[in-house]
Amino acid sequence: MLDMMSMTSTQVVLPSVLHDVHYKILQLQWAITAYAIAYGAFLLTGGRLGDLFGHRHVFLFGVGWFAVWAAVNGFAHNPIIMSLGRALQGAGSGFTIPCGLAMITTAYPVSHERNKAVGVFGGTAAVGSVAGIFLGGILGSTIGWRWIYYIKALVAVIILLAGILVLPKEPRNRVVDHRIDFVGIVTFTYGVVAIIYYLSEAPYHGWSAPETLAPFLGGIVLLGIFVVVESKIAYPVMPFHIFRSRRLAASCVAILLTAAAMSGMIYFSVLLFELVLQYKPLMTAVATLPLSLGAIIGIGVQLVLMDKVPTKLMTVIGWLLIIVSSVWWAQITVTSSYWAVAMPAFILAGIGITACWICSQVNVIADVADEDQGLVAAVFNVVVQIGVAFGCAMCNVFANDRNSTVLIPFRENIVLGYRDAFYACAGMAAVGMVSTLVLAPNSDARPEPLEESSPSLTHVPEPGNLLAVGNSSNGSSLQTDGSRLSNFGGEKAEIEQDDGDHSSVTWH
Numbered sequence: 001m002l003d004m005m006s007m008t009s010t011q012v013v014l015p016s017v018l019h020d021v022h023y024k025i026l027q028l029q030w031a032i033t034a035y036a037i038a039y040g041a042f043l044l045t046g047g048r049l050g051d052l053f054g055h056r057h058v059f060l061f062g063v064g065w066f067a068v069w070a071a072v073n074g075f076a077h078n079p080i081i082m083s084l085g086r087a088l089q090g091a092g093s094g095f096t097i098p099c100g101l102a103m104i105t106t107a108y109p110v111s112h113e114r115n116k117a118v119g120v121f122g123g124t125a126a127v128g129s130v131a132g133i134f135l136g137g138i139l140g141s142t143i144g145w146r147w148i149y150y151i152k153a154l155v156a157v158i159i160l161l162a163g164i165l166v167l168p169k170e171p172r173n174r175v176v177d178h179r180i181d182f183v184g185i186v187t188f189t190y191g192v193v194a195i196i197y198y199l200s201e202a203p204y205h206g207w208s209a210p211e212t213l214a215p216f217l218g219g220i221v222l223l224g225i226f227v228v229v230e231s232k233i234a235y236p237v238m239p240f241h242i243f244r245s246r247r248l249a250a251s252c253v254a255i256l257l258t259a260a261a262m263s264g265m266i267y268f269s270v271l272l273f274e275l276v277l278q279y280k281p282l283m284t285a286v287a288t289l290p291l292s293l294g295a296i297i298g299i300g301v302q303l304v305l306m307d308k309v310p311t312k313l314m315t316v317i318g319w320l321l322i323i324v325s326s327v328w329w330a331q332i333t334v335t336s337s338y339w340a341v342a343m344p345a346f347i348l349a350g351i352g353i354t355a356c357w358i359c360s361q362v363n364v365i366a367d368v369a370d371e372d373q374g375l376v377a378a379v380f381n382v383v384v385q386i387g388v389a390f391g392c393a394m395c396n397v398f399a400n401d402r403n404s405t406v407l408i409p410f411r412e413n414i415v416l417g418y419r420d421a422f423y424a425c426a427g428m429a430a431v432g433m434v435s436t437l438v439l440a441p442n443s444d445a446r447p448e449p450l451e452e453s454s455p456s457l458t459h460v461p462e463p464g465n466l467l468a469v470g471n472s473s474n475g476s477s478l479q480t481d482g483s484r485l486s487n488f489g490g491e492k493a494e495i496e497q498d499d500g501d502h503s504s505v506t507w508h
Contacts, residue, residue, distance in 0.1 A: 042094025047378025062095025137285020194219025294350020
């Protein structure tokens with residue numbers, strides 16, 4: 001929740017940040033964008049390092065890193081320091097989120113308890129997005145926006161200390177290959193940074209402007225290199241076998257469009273409150289509370305129905321609620337009542353977003369081996385970040401297209417563009433519903449585990465020690481001191497016991 005709050009808490013206090021940190025008006029978006037770009041860029045690195053070296057260690061490192069840079073942001077009086085601090089704070093979140101989810105999924109076997117734990121984790125992320133707006137509005141209107149960062153730094157320190165004391169130590173890491181795929185990390189990180197940058201900046205500078213299009217094309221090239229490298233390297237940072245899971249692929253599409261519709265709705269509802277209805281930051285914060293209320297209701301409903309109703313059906317219902325909410329929002333005018341439009345639309349959206357989010361998060365890790373949980377959690381959250389940027393960009397396209405063609409008073413002008421943005425949210429939700437109907441399996445029954453786990457995460461069985469490694473024309477041969485070796489790259493093993501205490505294992 002703390003990570004998601006950091007995404008939205010600064011939005012409602014941007015005018016104060018502009019004044020106190022001495023940003024230029026065209027630089028101000030970097031107080032938001034720097035965090036989002038770094039967060040998305042470091043998710044894969046954080047998740048994979050957790051798989052290699054222990055989720056607990058990487059999680060605690062990320063929390064401590066987050067706390068340091070949150071405090072720096074609170075003291076910032078220079079736009080460069082503020083933007084750099086926001087980026088480094090986002091990097092800390094990139095380490096914590098995938099490792100936090102991986103610790104939950106590896107602590108529980110596939111069961112109702114695991115689904116509940118993952119559901120609560122996903123639900124708090126949805127609530128945190130709205131709670132950040134509330135926190136920013138309350139603090140920004142009372143003791144000052146800097147306390148947003150002081151409080152987050154303090155909370156992160158408390159989480160760090162509690163984690164050191166409470167989180168159980170993980171079993172001894174038995175990974176054979178600790179090599180890190182630096183080429184994959186660098187190409188993926190910069191590729192994702194370029195894509196998110198393009199989606200974030202293009203609505204302001206132009207979709208074909210050199211300053212946005214050139215990084216985008218460079219990002220596409222880097223991601224192409226990434227795909228080639230990952231398909232050939234023996235220790236990939238992202239082994240592509242995880243995408244053989246139909247549920248994982250369907251969940252990634254669903255969460256991409258859920259995040260897109262949610263971010264567009266939140267972004268334009270805040271703008272509508274402040275620029276059209278002329279709410280103060282405190283009133284804007286209070287006005288968003290029904291979205292949190294809807295999300296809390298949605299979490300409760302999901303936890304009750306999770307094992308009784310197929311997740312595909314729950315996701316479709318969630319999409320329908322998001323569509324109805326978005327269309328409801330699109331009926332707003334300058335004279336509309338908050339109670340007649342915004343409040344019911346927010347409640348419906350909260351329930352619908354939570355349904356889609358929790359079902360996607362439960363399904364994305366359902367078919368994945370424990371040693372790939374950090375990776376999959378990272379992939380899931382990278383898709384969320386791309387969805388957030390994509391949603392705001394698409395909504396801006398529709399809003400700006402309408403606002404540039406009408407010549408009527410300011411408030412009446414922009415509300416027409418905002419209504420089109422809400423229709424765009426409905427359109428993205430409709431595409432999401434179709435994708436769920438087409439891609440998601442009808443049953444939640446878990447298939448046979450994926451045959452292949454990450455080659456770089458092959459485990460040495462205890463108490464065996466690796467004695468010899470050899471190669472033959474039909475496979476690789478490893479020798480251990482009588483222990484059983486598990487799953488090596490999904491290949492079949494033949495075990496031969498000699499007269500002593502040793503056995504040789506050959507994979508074909």
